[in-house]
Amino acid sequence: MYRSVEFLTELKGNPAAFIGLLVLLFYIGMAVFAPIISPHSPVRVHLDERLLPPFWLPGGTLSHLLGTDVLGMDLLSRIIYGARISLTVGFLSVGISVIFGGILGLLAGYFRGIFDEIICRVADLLLAFPFLIFAIGIMAFMGPGFVNLILALTFKGWVEFFRLVRGEVMAEKTKEYVEAANALGVSHLRTILGEILPNIIHSVTVLGTLRLGYMIIMEASLSFLGLGIQPPTPAWGSMINAGRDYMMNAWWIATLPGIALLILVLCINLFGEGLRDLSDPRLKRN
Amino acid sequence: MIKTPLIELRGVKKHYVLKKSMLEKLAGGREQVVKAVDGVDLQIFNGETLGLVGESGCGKSTLGRTILQLHPPSAGEIIFDGKPIHGLKREERRDFCRQAQIIFQNPYSSLNPRKSVRQILALALQARGLSDPNVQEEEIRLLLPRVGLSEAHIDRYPHQFSGGQRQRIGIARALALKPRFVVADEPVSALDVSVQAQIINLLEELQAEFELTYLFVAHDLSVIHHISDRVAVMYLGKIVEIAETEKLFNDPRHPYTQALLSAIPRVDKEARRNRILLTGTVPTPIDPPAGCAFHPRCFRRKGRVCEEQPPDLAYDSSQHGVACYACQS
Amino acid sequence: MLAIERLTMIYETKRGRVKAVNKVDLSLGKGEILGLVGESGCGKSATLLTILGLVSYPGKVTGGRIIFRGEDLLQKTPAALRKIRGKEIAMIFQDPMTTLNPVFKVGDQIRESLQIHGLLNEQAEGGRFKGRKRKESEMDRVYQLMREVGIPSPEKRYFEYPFQFSGGMQQRAIIAIALACSAQLLLADEPTTALDVTIQAQILELLAKINRERETAMILVTHNLAMAAEFCQRIAVMYAGEIVEQGSTDEVLEKPQHPYTQGLLRSIPRIGKVKQKLEPIPGTVPDLAALDGTCPFYPRCAQARPACLEDERSLEDVGGGHWVKCALYS
Numbered sequence: 001m002y003r004s005v006e007f008l009t010e011l012k013g014n015p016a017a018f019i020g021l022l023v024l025l026f027y028i029g030m031a032v033f034a035p036i037i038s039p040h041s042p043v044r045v046h047l048d049e050r051l052l053p054p055f056w057l058p059g060g061t062l063s064h065l066l067g068t069d070v071l072g073m074d075l076l077s078r079i080i081y082g083a084r085i086s087l088t089v090g091f092l093s094v095g096i097s098v099i100f101g102g103i104l105g106l107l108a109g110y111f112r113g114i115f116d117e118i119i120c121r122v123a124d125l126l127l128a129f130p131f132l133i134f135a136i137g138i139m140a141f142m143g144p145g146f147v148n149l150i151l152a153l154t155f156k157g158w159v160e161f162f163r164l165v166r167g168e169v170m171a172e173k174t175k176e177y178v179e180a181a182n183a184l185g186v187s188h189l190r191t192i193l194g195e196i197l198p199n200i201i202h203s204v205t206v207l208g209t210l211r212l213g214y215m216i217i218m219e220a221s222l223s224f225l226g227l228g229i230q231p232p233t234p235a236w237g238s239m240i241n242a243g244r245d246y247m248m249n250a251w252w253i254a255t256l257p258g259i260a261l262l263i264l265v266l267c268i269n270l271f272g273e274g275l276r277d278l279s280d281p282r283l284k285r286n
Numbered sequence: 287m288i289k290t291p292l293i294e295l296r297g298v299k300k301h302y303v304l305k306k307s308m309l310e311k312l313a314g315g316r317e318q319v320v321k322a323v324d325g326v327d328l329q330i331f332n333g334e335t336l337g338l339v340g341e342s343g344c345g346k347s348t349l350g351r352t353i354l355q356l357h358p359p360s361a362g363e364i365i366f367d368g369k370p371i372h373g374l375k376r377e378e379r380r381d382f383c384r385q386a387q388i389i390f391q392n393p394y395s396s397l398n399p400r401k402s403v404r405q406i407l408a409l410a411l412q413a414r415g416l417s418d419p420n421v422q423e424e425e426i427r428l429l430l431p432r433v434g435l436s437e438a439h440i441d442r443y444p445h446q447f448s449g450g451q452r453q454r455i456g457i458a459r460a461l462a463l464k465p466r467f468v469v470a471d472e473p474v475s476a477l478d479v480s481v482q483a484q485i486i487n488l489l490e491e492l493q494a495e496f497e498l499t500y501l502f503v504a505h506d507l508s509v510i511h512h513i514s515d516r517v518a519v520m521y522l523g524k525i526v527e528i529a530e531t532e533k534l535f536n537d538p539r540h541p542y543t544q545a546l547l548s549a550i551p552r553v554d555k556e557a558r559r560n561r562i563l564l565t566g567t568v569p570t571p572i573d574p575p576a577g578c579a580f581h582p583r584c585f586r587r588k589g590r591v592c593e594e595q596p597p598d599l600a601y602d603s604s605q606h607g608v609a610c611y612a613c614q615s
Numbered sequence: 616m617l618a619i620e621r622l623t624m625i626y627e628t629k630r631g632r633v634k635a636v637n638k639v640d641l642s643l644g645k646g647e648i649l650g651l652v653g654e655s656g657c658g659k660s661a662t663l664l665t666i667l668g669l670v671s672y673p674g675k676v677t678g679g680r681i682i683f684r685g686e687d688l689l690q691k692t693p694a695a696l697r698k699i700r701g702k703e704i705a706m707i708f709q710d711p712m713t714t715l716n717p718v719f720k721v722g723d724q725i726r727e728s729l730q731i732h733g734l735l736n737e738q739a740e741g742g743r744f745k746g747r748k749r750k751e752s753e754m755d756r757v758y759q760l761m762r763e764v765g766i767p768s769p770e771k772r773y774f775e776y777p778f779q780f781s782g783g784m785q786q787r788a789i790i791a792i793a794l795a796c797s798a799q800l801l802l803a804d805e806p807t808t809a810l811d812v813t814i815q816a817q818i819l820e821l822l823a824k825i826n827r828e829r830e831t832a833m834i835l836v837t838h839n840l841a842m843a844a845e846f847c848q849r850i851a852v853m854y855a856g857e858i859v860e861q862g863s864t865d866e867v868l869e870k871p872q873h874p875y876t877q878g879l880l881r882s883i884p885r886i887g888k889v890k891q892k893l894e895p896i897p898g899t900v901p902d903l904a905a906l907d908g909t910c911p912f913y914p915r916c917a918q919a920r921p922a923c924l925e926d927e928r929s930l931e932d933v934g935g936g937h938w939v940k941c942a943l944y945s
Binding site: 450 | 784812839844868869885887890892896
Binding site: 176 | 354380398399401463
């Protein structure tokens with residue numbers, strides 16, 4: 001508890017990161033309480049209320065604060081529910097990547113040898129593909145859907161974490177405190193989990209935060225291309241795609257989810273960079 | 287003191303194979319071998335301090351770690367208290383760890399920065415078989431004053447201590463297992479001059495109190511001279527000379543020892559002697575010179591024999607051992 | 616040749632002003648070697664950086680004078696300082712690997728030093744040589760320098776990169792760079808700490824030779840009292856930013872007056888003496904940010920007395936050019 005209080009005070013010293021954290025928490029709250037706070041069902045079609053503009057434009061109504069789309073679905077409700085998809089996909093894909101890549105990285109970095117060599121070659125191979133094209137390929141092959149989307153994102157996402165963790169473990173392993181644990185006869189597993197892991201968890205958190213924003217963008221991109229979450233389930237990417245044809249007469253359909261996405265990713269990155277600065281003792285000193 | 291060896295090394299070698307990448311292997315690159323420790327015979331007697339001295343890269347730190355099985359030897363035998371210590375089973379290895387500990391050079395990297403003093407010492411106590419937190423706490427509270435720290439330090443983290451205090455924590459960690467043998471790997475070389483003396487004194491007190499046997503690895507000859515009963519000089523993975531401290535410092539026989547001793551700067555005017563300046567630098571242990579490894583820099587080279595056949599460590603009646611053809615005539 | 620008077624350099628930090636160099640007085644004659652001895656953080660390296668004008672933010676010189684050959688270096692413009700630096704005052708750092716640029720050939724780095732200070736143009740017979748001819752004459756001069764500092768087969772090693780040099784050879788190359796501009800003052804910051812004992816002896820011998828042959832004055836910063844004892848004619852002992860004792864090497868080491876110097880000498884193990892228990896100085900080096908103007912050694916001093924808590928202490932002459940800053944002598 002003491003540590004998190006200390007952490008928040010330090011974070012306040014970096015306003016951009018602090019705002020980033022607040023906005024991220026706001027989005028998370030929005031996603032969690034979507035059924036309570038959204039004024040309408042996100043998927044209810046009102047054909048008589050199609051293409052209503054946001055309330056501040058002529059023709060807008062207060063019952064649809066951000067207007068409606070081409071099927072008359074309430075945009076505000078869809079954006080709120082869209083946060084659910086974005087954040088769930090983001091956290092899940094980063095989480096699975098961290099666990100998978102982290103475990104492999106811990107083992108490979110600590111024990112090295114042939115196991116390490118094989119995983120490294122696999123990682124090199126995966127890194128040679130551009131992420132988006134790779135994900136498009138997988139999605140096209142497996143078909144759209146939530147589970148497939150997570151799989152496509154983690155299929156390559158773990159590599160970053162693997163490489164980070166492996167490198168950090170190799171660096172920590174040369175330090176004498178690890179040797180001291182060996183000299184005490186502590187088992188390898190306990191050395192890895194009890195001694196090394198606490199020292200690298202920080203960098204993993206930082207990378208995880210930065211990758212979260214990236215994964216959210218990837219989800220939006222795939223949904224935009226029609227390979228991710230399928231309409232009518234509200235996802236920002238597919239909403240932007242749906243509003244593309246109406247840019248001239250109903251710009252809000254594509255623009256507003258785009259802004260929601262932009263703010264979220266920007267704030268996640270600000271927060272992530274703040275975290276990185278905090279965890280870097282060289283920047284901390286003065 | 288009855289001289290019974292606590293530890294005996296017989297032909298101990300530690301070679302590292304430099305890993306080649308797959309591509310280099312395909313290109314037919316020869317594997318390179320670093321001969322960090324290259325055939326060491328040594329006895330360490332109960333209750334003594336054996337100083338191990340040499341320049342960087344001579345293998346002195348590796349030798350200390352090899353004895354503790356941190357880097358298991360590539361060849362040779364290590365006998366601890368009459369029993370060989372390789373191929374130990376898990377339980378036996380734990381038992382060995384309890385009796386043989388290490389103190390590290392770097393007081394910064396040798397303590398886990400994320401653990402408090404309590405956690406660091408508890409890990410050591412657990413290795414001794416004490417897992418009850420209350421017993422552990424009691425032990426820690428006894429241990430801290432013994433190494434010159436106070437009980438108030440128990441929940442602090444390493445970064446809240448000075449270098450000398452950290453080194454005391456490292457000593458407490460080794461001591462927590464009630465070992466009989468301690469490898470002290472350059473324990474004072476990272477410390478300030480005025481703090482060095484505190485740690486050296488502490489190590490001496492602890493040795494007297496707990497009947498410890500030390501292998502004291504250092505490059506600082508003044509420190510080695512002060513703390514050791516016997517001194518072994520290492521050069522490129524081999525021991526070139528070994529003798530009782532005063533004998534070695536007053537009557538160095540191996541040309542390398544002579545040069546090394548003459549190179550130490552002295553505070554006392556009368557102690558400054560003619561300096562033997564060696565030419566060249568220490569060759570790498572990757573491809574050490576054939577024969578006596580010192581021959582390219584040696585000023586007493588005897589000819590072909592030095593270049594072809596490495597000399598054996600030969601002892602005289604006073605247990606003064608030298609590995610040099612020029613000294614054995 | 617060099618006279619430093621009441622030089623003060625501070626670092627502004629969040630925790631307050633840190634007086635890294637506190638009212639330091641030093642002087643150095645032509646061809647003299649002065650040892651600046653102290654523990655880490657005592658301000659000995661900071662003093663050298665201040666002399667060179669290399670203090671950068673958050674450091675700031677707040678007082679004193681550095682008179683080098685009649686001129687106050689602190690009054691000079693950065694451009695004028697840059698000219699002096701390297702040409703008349705050269706510095707050798709502790710870690711040779713970070714001083715040399717890893718991506719350039721060692722020989723070229725030495726040649727560059729010749730070029731920057733315009734020595735070659737004058738020496739190469741009034742700049743008559745151009746192009747390849749000129750480069751050849753420059754390289755000859757570099758070979759000569761490399762030979763002088765004991766780098767074997769310079770014709771081959773000129774074209775090698777720093778990583779191909781051992782630590783001792785790197786330090787020799789750096790000394791060659793310092794010699795390239797025939798500096799009259801050489802500042803050496805722990806030049807042999809990163810090196811092995813036998814190599815250390817080689818480098819010190821080289822520096823002594825340069826001092827003999829070229830009459831180069833030197834300030835050697837070291838934590839190793841024995842090394843200062845062998846190499847320097849005079850020794851200044853620093854503690855917590857202040858010079859506490861200064862005098863000829865024999866005077867300071869055989870008749871140390873300041874309790875800190877006495878403690879230091881009692882705490883180092885000496886070869887050849889009858890072994891006795893070391894007497895460490897209790898406690899640790901103080902936090903420079905927490906100093907309040909009283910004697911910084913007071914908390915660790917066995918001879919502390921009320922007078923030590925007075926704000927002003929001055930260097931007192933105890934005879935024969937031996938100066939001590941301690942309330943015991945004032």
